[in-house]
Amino acid sequence: MNVPLLDLHPQTTALREEILQAISEVLDSTQYILGPKVAKLEEEVATYCGAGVGIGVSSGTDALLAALMALELRQGDLVLTTPYSFFATVGAILRVGAQPVFADIDAETFNIDPDKMAEILAEDAKNGRKIKAIIPVHLFGQCADMGRIMALAEQYEIPVIEDAAQAIGAEYPLLEQDGTTVWHKAGAMGLVGCYSFFPSKNLGCLGDGGMIVSSDTIFTETLRCYRNHGAKPKYYHAKIGGNFRLDPLQAAVLSVKLPHLEEWHKQRQANSRIYHELFAGLPDNPVVLPRAIYADSPDAESHNHHIYNQFVIRVPCRDALRQHLQEQGVGCEVYYPVCLHQQDCMRTYGYNEISLPIAEQAAQDSLALPIYPELSRTQQEYVVQVIADFYRS
Numbered sequence: 001m002n003v004p005l006l007d008l009h010p011q012t013t014a015l016r017e018e019i020l021q022a023i024s025e026v027l028d029s030t031q032y033i034l035g036p037k038v039a040k041l042e043e044e045v046a047t048y049c050g051a052g053v054g055i056g057v058s059s060g061t062d063a064l065l066a067a068l069m070a071l072e073l074r075q076g077d078l079v080l081t082t083p084y085s086f087f088a089t090v091g092a093i094l095r096v097g098a099q100p101v102f103a104d105i106d107a108e109t110f111n112i113d114p115d116k117m118a119e120i121l122a123e124d125a126k127n128g129r130k131i132k133a134i135i136p137v138h139l140f141g142q143c144a145d146m147g148r149i150m151a152l153a154e155q156y157e158i159p160v161i162e163d164a165a166q167a168i169g170a171e172y173p174l175l176e177q178d179g180t181t182v183w184h185k186a187g188a189m190g191l192v193g194c195y196s197f198f199p200s201k202n203l204g205c206l207g208d209g210g211m212i213v214s215s216d217t218i219f220t221e222t223l224r225c226y227r228n229h230g231a232k233p234k235y236y237h238a239k240i241g242g243n244f245r246l247d248p249l250q251a252a253v254l255s256v257k258l259p260h261l262e263e264w265h266k267q268r269q270a271n272s273r274i275y276h277e278l279f280a281g282l283p284d285n286p287v288v289l290p291r292a293i294y295a296d297s298p299d300a301e302s303h304n305h306h307i308y309n310q311f312v313i314r315v316p317c318r319d320a321l322r323q324h325l326q327e328q329g330v331g332c333e334v335y336y337p338v339c340l341h342q343q344d345c346m347r348t349y350g351y352n353e354i355s356l357p358i359a360e361q362a363a364q365d366s367l368a369l370p371i372y373p374e375l376s377r378t379q380q381e382y383v384v385q386v387i388a389d390f391y392r393s
C-alpha cells in the first residue's frame with residue numbers, strides 16, 4: 001500500500017471548478033497586484049482568526065521579516081525564540097541584523113518553554129535589556145503556552161510576534177483574571193501573528209503566500225507600508241521596505257479554500273484519535289504519541305486545541321524506522337533533523353557552542369506521520385502495522 005505524507009489531490013479535485021473560476025476572474029480582471037481579491041482575503045482571515053486587520057504578504061517567511069522590519073530592530077538587538085522550528089523563524093531575525101537568543105523547548109509539546117524564557121529575560125534585564133522582541137512558534141499546530149508568554153512579555157514590555165505558520169485556526173485557552181477560560185486563536189494574542197499558505201500548511205495556496213494579522217491600528221499601517229517598499233504615498237519612501245505583496249491569484253484561491261478549513265481541521269483531529277486508538281492496541285508500544293495539552297481545558301471539545309499540521313511521534317531508532325516506512329510505501333519526514341543553533345550558518349555567530357538538550361533530543365527521535373484530512377482508516381492501520389512490524393523484528 002502507498003500512503004503519502006501529504007496528498008493534495010482529493011482537496012484539489014473537490015474544489016477544482018471553484019478554483020478555476022476564481023483564477024479566471026483574476027485573469028479577466030487584469031488586476032494582478034493587490035486589489036479586491038487580496039482585500040477580501042485579508043478581511044476573511046482576520047475575521048476567522050479574531051485578529052483585527054489582515055495584511056496579505058508573499059510568504060510566511062516574509063510575514064516574519066516584514067514584522068521584524070516594522071519593529072525597526074537594530075544591529076545588536078536580540079530576539080528571544082525557540083531553537084526547534086523551521087529555519088525561517090531564525091532566518092528572519094538574522095536578516096534584519098538582530099540575533100536570536102534561544103530558550104529550550106518543552107519535551108512534551110516541542111514548543112518554547114516559558115520557564116527557560118523567564119530565566120533568560122531576568123538575565124537580560126540585568127544586562128541592559130537587549131531583547132527587543134519575542135517570537136514563539138506554535139509548532140505542528142498546537143499553541144505555545146501563550147498565557148505565560150504574554151505575561152512575561154507584559155512584565156518586560158517586549159512585543160510578541162507569533163509564528164503561527166503551522167497553526168492557523170489553532171486555539172489557546174487563556175485563563176482570565178476572573179477565573180474563566182477564553183479561547184484565543186493563534187496569531188491573535190501577540191502584537192502580530194504570521195501565517196503561511198505554503199501548500200503543506202492546513203490552509204495552502206498554489207505556491208507561496210502568507211498573511212500578517214494585528215489589532216494595533218498604527219502598527220498595521222506601518223506594516224502595509226513595509227509590504228510595499230516602505231512607500232507612502234507611492235514613490236515617497238520614508239522607510240526601506242520590500243516587495244512582500246500577496247498575489248491576487250493566490251488570494252482568490254485561498255478564499256475558495258478558507259470556508260473548508262474547519263472541516264479539514266476536524267478530519268485531522270479525527271485521524272489523530274484513530275492513531276491514538278490503533279497504537280494503544282499494540283502489545284508493547286514503543287511509540288510516544290503527540291499530546292494535545294489543552295484537551296482538558298473547559299470547552300476543549302468545541303475548540304481547536306490542536307490542528308495537527310503535523311502528527312509527530314517520538315521513537316527509538318528513528319532513522320532506521322524512517323527508512324523502513326519509506327521502503328514499505330509510507331511517507332514520513334523529520335521535522336527537524338538539525339536544531340536552529342546547530343545549523344552551519346550559525347557557526348560564525350558562536351551558537352554551535354551552546355547546548356539545548358531538549359531540542360537536540362527532539363531532533364534525534366521525532367518523526368512525522370501522514371495526517372492529512374482525507375487519509376483513510378485503512379491507510380492508518382497500515383502505517384501502524386508497518387511500525388509495529390519494525391519493532392517486533
Ligand SMILES: *Cc1c(COP(=O)(O)O)cnc(C)c1O
Pocket residue numbers: 059060061062085086088089137163165166195196197198208209210
Ligand atoms: C512554513 C513555516 C514558515 C515559513 O513560511 P513560508 O510560507 O514557507 O515562507 C515559518 N515558520 C514556520 C514555523 C513554518 O512552518
